[in-house]
Amino acid sequence: MGGLTGQWGADKIDPTLGNDRYPNNLDTRMIYGPFDLSDATLAHVNFWLWREVEANRDCLLFEASPDGVTFYTVRSWCDSDPNWRAYNEITFNGYGGDPSVWIAWRFYSDSSVTYQGPWLDDLELRKFVPGQITVQGSFAYADRAGQSQPARFMKAYLYDADPGGTDDLLAQTTTITNGTFVFPALRNWDIDNPDQTSTTGHLDLYVVWKTEFNDSQITQRRVTNFGGVVYPYNSSTQPDVLDGMVYFNNYFVPTNDPKQRAMWIFQDLRQGWDYVRTATGSDPGSVSAHWEKDQNSYLTCGLSCFNPLFGLFIGHDDAVSPDIVVHELGHQYMYNTRGFWISICGAHHMFDVSDQICAWAEGWADFFPLVVSPLGVNIDTCFDWGLGPCGAGGGAFENLETQNPSDLRPTGDTVEGRVAGALYDLYDGTSDGLDHVGYGFDEIWTLMSTGAAENSFVDFWNNWKSSAYPQHWAVQAIFQNTIDYDVAPIIQLPDVTVFKDMVIDHVLDLWNYSSDPESADTDLSWSIVGMSNGNCGVAAQGHYIATAPLAGFLGNCDITVRVSDGLKTSDDELNVRVVEVQARSFLPLILKNMTNPLQSPLVSPSPFASPLPVPVQPNPFVSPLPNPITP
Secondary structure, eight states: OOSTTOOOOTTOOOOOTTOOOSOTTOEEEEEEEEEOOTTOSEEEEEEEEEEEOOTTTSEEEEEEESSSSSOEEEEEEOSOEEEEEEEEEEEOGGGTTOSSEEEEEEEEOOSSOOOSEEEEEEEEEEEEOOOEEEEEEEEEEEOTTSOEEEOOSOEEEEEEOOTTSOOEEEEEEEOOTTSEEEOOOEEOOOTTOTTOOTTTOOOOEEEEEESEEESSSSOEEEEEOTTSOBOEEEOOOBOSOOSEEEEEEEEEEOTTOTTHHHHHHHHHHHHHHHHHHHHHSOOOOOEEEEOOTTOOOBTTBSSSEEETTTEEEOOTTGGGOHHHHHHHHHHHHHHHHHOOOOOOOOSOOTTSBOOHHHHHHHHHHHHHHHHOOGGGOOOOOEEESSSOSTTTTSOOEEETTSOOTTSOSOOSTTBHHHHHHHHHHHHOOOOBTTBOOOOOHHHHHHHHHHSSSOSSHHHHHHHHHHTTOOOHHHHHHHHTTTOOOOOOOEEOOOOEEEETTOOEEEEEEGGGTEEOSSOOGGGOEEEEEEESOSTTOOEEETTEEEEOOOTTOOEEEEEEEEEEOSSOEEEEEEEEEEEOOOOOOOOOOOOTTOSOGGGSOOSSSOSSOOOSOOOSSSOTTTOSSOOOOOO
16 A cells, blocks of 8 residues: 555555564554534445454454544454455444544554454545425415415424434424415434435424414413313425425315314414504413313303413304404403403393493403404404304394494493493494594503503593593493483573674673583584573574674563583573663673682773764763663
8 A cells, every 4th residue: 555545554564465464462543533524414434455364353443533532443353354345334423513523443463473464445534414404385274264364473393203203393483474484494314313324314394383372572372272282283294305495385274174263263362462562552461262172161161251260261162253252362451451350240241231340341352353353454343153244154243333322222331232332432433323433442452451440431431531532522422322421511601781783793702601521612512592582682603692682672681502512411591681882881801710700801991892982971980880771
């Protein structure tokens, strides 16, 4: 073995049969290293070997070492073979992944009988670096109407199948809005295959999607069986995948899948979380729902329910209704944000009379599904016990937009359907009856979730008022649902004196004499509802009282004025006195809430613009008022 690629043997003599040259008690190594196997999964050497040794006494060893000091035997030859033979793929795979490896050919002899020894040629060191794969795909399910929908926001797990062993979890990711997913790039190497080669060590892949997801850093959403185990949906296995892209496309949960309803519930819960987060910017918190096929009761729940001890239970039959699922989610969110939950309501119906506490808790939960809908766009004013909307498919439903004070059902804030309808009318922008407002969801959520102590709808209304939200139209929208929180307006009018034959458009500004706790002055209206006679020509013009006495009339008229806030009215009477023009007088300006009108400042010498010349006598600073003349 000469030349640049060869190494001489222990005695540096070319091998010739019968020329016994290696010493007794020899122990020597030919070492190569260190070299890097950090990126390798397989490593082997190829070489040619000629040997003549004392059988079973003197041996050639192939060794490997992780540190260059301690060497471990990989293969040994303790016999003679006077022919050059090729030895291929002498493996030392256990050192794959090690960044610093040594190999050696060691030869040792005993104390007697020596021969030519072993001779090596054409040594070759090889490593195998696996290729990479990127796994991606899509996942969908059949919704309640049988239409394909993306299985969005689920956890996805990538496994390597190991027949007869424990499958290896390789990576996890999540589906996104359109149901697609991508796993991080991976080495295409099956670490559990005992017979790995560069062509047989590829991964055997499958994907599992599960009904669990972290909607935010603090929020988890799950659907489980009664044992608390989330529902898995498995793909088929792709064995020995090739390097590059691996696709799991168009996987689908069909209508006959026994776990299909768990998927419906899971997607309903995400829809509720999405809506609150989008509409308010707040995180409503975690939720865990329990469902099992054909089971319609659970623990203390004879029907679908919420309990803070275990979360939501959705009965098998109830799962056909997204409104029922989101109703129970509404209870969870009320508990998450306020710690409020009432356990004594028992079986309840939307238009039964209960009490203010139950009606508030259930009314909120009845309202919530009406605003939670795809993409946050409300398309359904009904609470459906079936698929819906509004009874589509034959299920029972209640249209909470059409109720009104004359619908002959139980009334008031102890009826959950009335509370739900009132919340919906505060939310939506569609006018009907007395409802002409639409404040949106944010204000309602803010008060429900963060307002002062709130155990009833009247507490909610008090928080609404104390938060300075608009009240005039809000109280009417609530009244549309038979809940009367309106306070009647107040009107207190002074008597007035006007001059004969004088037309005055603004004798009184009624804004100064009327008030309403829910309404601004501009929200009130006034009308004349009674008068002792029409000689004074009194009329209500907007928020002013105008007078136009009949020609030559002198005397008095008693006038009844009514103020309305749109729901309730109050009346007051004023006396209008028509007198001769004798002098200009200083009349006090009467302002709202002034206790002593005589202390009010004068804005002009006279409240009236007299068309007549000012007489010299009497002196207006002496005479307080002109003397009345009896007609």
